[in-house]
Amino acid sequence: MPNFKTHLTALEQSASLYPSRPVFRVPLLRPQSQEILEWxxxxxxxxxxxxxxxxxxxTQRLTADGVPPRSVVGVWLGGMTYLDAVHIYSVARAGYIPQFFSLKLPNPSVIFELLAKSDGKAIIFDAAFANVGDSTPIPVYVSLDARSEPVADIALPPVAPDVNGSDTLMIFHTSGSTSGRPKLVPCSYAWWQECLRKSAQSVVPRNPERQDVTTWMGSMCHIGQTFMFSGFLQHGSCTIQISSQAFPSEELVDMITRCHLNRLVQFPTYLTTHIRTSRRDPKVLQMLQDLDEIFYSGLMLSSDDEEWIIRHGINIRNCFGSTECGAMLLSTPGKSVPLVPIEGTSYGFVPINSSLDGQHQNANARTLELVILSDSVDCPDSSLRGPDGHYHTGDLFFELPGGGYVSRGRDDDWIKSENSLRCDTKAIEDNVRATCADLVSECIVVGNGRPSPTLFVEAANPDANQERLKKDIIRRTRHFHSRRYLHERITSTNFILVVPRDTLPRTASKGNVRRRAVEEAFKADLDRIYGISS
Incomplete structure (x- = not known):
C-alpha cells in the first residue's frame, strides 16, 4: 500500500529543512493589561x-484506558493557540483519528451524538468544559500543557503508515447544523494529500529569499485554518498567533513591525477593520500597500472596500472554499476576481436548472452551480455526494466574458456568518412556524456576514405587545437553539425585529419573502442591532 503525504510528513520534512526557523510567533502578555510584551x-x-x-x-493515557490506536478520538478545543495546534497534531501523530469540534458548538449532548456516529472512543476537551465528563460513556480528558509531563520512551507509529487511500485520517464537521446537528466530514488520506497539494499551491511565497510571515485565520478545529496552516507549513513559513479573529489595527501594525508580517490572511468581515483604519491613517494604508498579499476567503468584500483596495494598489487575493472540499477557486495575485479552479482539479459549472450527465458542460451567462466532479481527487467523501456521484456545492457563479467566475451566493436557504461559518435559515424559520404559529404570521431569518442571525417577524396579532412577543418566541425556541452552533443561535430578544404585517418584501409571483431584499431594506436596523450586540 502507498504511503500518503500528510500534515505530519510535511512537518517532519520542514523541521528537517528549516529546524531553527520560527513556525509560530506567540504573544507573551502583561498579566494585568493583556498588553503584548513580546512575540x-x-x-x-x-x-x-x-x-x-x-x-x-x-498514547500513555489513551492505551491505559483501553483506547486502541486507529480509534476515533474527539478533540474539542478553541483551536486558536499554539498548544491547541500541538494537541491537534499530536493526536494524529499518536496514530489516532482526531474528530474535531470547535468551542462554537458548546452543547455536550450534540458532541457525544456526533462522536457516537463515528464510533468515537474518547474525547480531549478544553478546560472551559470542566464538567463535561459527568456520566459519559467514554473516557474524557481535559487538555493540558504536557510539555513538562514525564513520558515513557514509547515507539510512535510511522509518520507515513501503510494505509489505503480511502482510510480516514481525520474528521471535521459542516460549519452549519442540518436536522439539529452538523454533518460529519470524513477526510481520507488520498483526499487530504490532494488538499496538501492545493494548499501549497495557494500560498506560494512571493519572495523565496525570505520567510513568509502570516496570521492565524480561524480555529484549527475547522478546515479553513488547518488547510491554510498546512500550506504555510510546506513552505517553511511562520504563523502568528493572533489575540482574536477581530484583532485591532494596532495589533496588525505591531505584527508588521516586530514580526515582519508580509501576508495577511483574514475573513473579509475582520479585514474591513483595517481597511477602515487605512482610510484615516496613512501609516496603516502604507503598511497594507507594502504587504506581499492580503489573502481573504469566506465572503465577498463590500463594494466600498473593493474600490478602496483597487484604487490604492493593495495586493489582494480571493479564495473560495468549503469544509467539504478545502480551497477550490483562486483569483490571480493582486485581484479579487475572476476566480478560477485550482490547477489539477475537475469541476463543472452547471446551469442551475440543468442536470449533470457526467460530462463537463459549457457555462454561459446564466447562473451556474459549482459541482465537484467524481473524478476530481478532492471530491469529498461519498456520504456527502449526490445520487449522480458528484458533489453539488450549492454555490452559484456567473462566468465573466473574459473567462473565470464571480460568486453569486447560494441556491438554498443557507447564509454565511462573519467568520464564514454557515447557518441554515430555513431550519430556524421552520422551527418558529412550528412552535409559534399562533404568534407569527410570517418570518424570515437574515444576517449574511454578521456575527449571528436576526429573525424578522410579522405578528399574527397586530396589537400584540412586541417585547412580550419576542420573549415568547425566545422561550418556545430555546431548546432548538441550544443544539446549534453559537453563530446559528437566536437567544436574545435583541435579535428579533417585529414589523407590521405585509411589510417584508415579497416576490410578485408566489408572495415569498425575499431574504436579500430584507437585508437591503432593513440594513440600518441590522447595523443598529449588531451595534448593540457588540
Whole structure:
C-alpha cells in the first residue's frame, strides 16, 4: 500500500529543512493589561519535538484506558493557540483519528451524538468544559500543557503508515447544523494529500529569499485554518498567533513591525477593520500597500472596500472554499476576481436548472452551480455526494466574458456568518412556524456576514405587545437553539425585529419573502442591532 503525504510528513520534512526557523510567533502578555510584551518564537524543531512529546503523553493515557490506536478520538478545543495546534497534531501523530469540534458548538449532548456516529472512543476537551465528563460513556480528558509531563520512551507509529487511500485520517464537521446537528466530514488520506497539494499551491511565497510571515485565520478545529496552516507549513513559513479573529489595527501594525508580517490572511468581515483604519491613517494604508498579499476567503468584500483596495494598489487575493472540499477557486495575485479552479482539479459549472450527465458542460451567462466532479481527487467523501456521484456545492457563479467566475451566493436557504461559518435559515424559520404559529404570521431569518442571525417577524396579532412577543418566541425556541452552533443561535430578544404585517418584501409571483431584499431594506436596523450586540 502507498504511503500518503500528510500534515505530519510535511512537518517532519520542514523541521528537517528549516529546524531553527520560527513556525509560530506567540504573544507573551502583561498579566494585568493583556498588553503584548513580546512575540515569542517557536521553531520548527521545537514544534516537532512538542508534537512527538504530546503524542507519547496521549498514547500513555489513551492505551491505559483501553483506547486502541486507529480509534476515533474527539478533540474539542478553541483551536486558536499554539498548544491547541500541538494537541491537534499530536493526536494524529499518536496514530489516532482526531474528530474535531470547535468551542462554537458548546452543547455536550450534540458532541457525544456526533462522536457516537463515528464510533468515537474518547474525547480531549478544553478546560472551559470542566464538567463535561459527568456520566459519559467514554473516557474524557481535559487538555493540558504536557510539555513538562514525564513520558515513557514509547515507539510512535510511522509518520507515513501503510494505509489505503480511502482510510480516514481525520474528521471535521459542516460549519452549519442540518436536522439539529452538523454533518460529519470524513477526510481520507488520498483526499487530504490532494488538499496538501492545493494548499501549497495557494500560498506560494512571493519572495523565496525570505520567510513568509502570516496570521492565524480561524480555529484549527475547522478546515479553513488547518488547510491554510498546512500550506504555510510546506513552505517553511511562520504563523502568528493572533489575540482574536477581530484583532485591532494596532495589533496588525505591531505584527508588521516586530514580526515582519508580509501576508495577511483574514475573513473579509475582520479585514474591513483595517481597511477602515487605512482610510484615516496613512501609516496603516502604507503598511497594507507594502504587504506581499492580503489573502481573504469566506465572503465577498463590500463594494466600498473593493474600490478602496483597487484604487490604492493593495495586493489582494480571493479564495473560495468549503469544509467539504478545502480551497477550490483562486483569483490571480493582486485581484479579487475572476476566480478560477485550482490547477489539477475537475469541476463543472452547471446551469442551475440543468442536470449533470457526467460530462463537463459549457457555462454561459446564466447562473451556474459549482459541482465537484467524481473524478476530481478532492471530491469529498461519498456520504456527502449526490445520487449522480458528484458533489453539488450549492454555490452559484456567473462566468465573466473574459473567462473565470464571480460568486453569486447560494441556491438554498443557507447564509454565511462573519467568520464564514454557515447557518441554515430555513431550519430556524421552520422551527418558529412550528412552535409559534399562533404568534407569527410570517418570518424570515437574515444576517449574511454578521456575527449571528436576526429573525424578522410579522405578528399574527397586530396589537400584540412586541417585547412580550419576542420573549415568547425566545422561550418556545430555546431548546432548538441550544443544539446549534453559537453563530446559528437566536437567544436574545435583541435579535428579533417585529414589523407590521405585509411589510417584508415579497416576490410578485408566489408572495415569498425575499431574504436579500430584507437585508437591503432593513440594513440600518441590522447595523443598529449588531451595534448593540457588540
Amino acid at each position: 515569542q518564537e517557536i521553531s520548527y524543531s521545537q514544534f516537532l519535538a512538542d508534537v512527538e512529546h504530546f503524542a507519547k503523553f496521549w
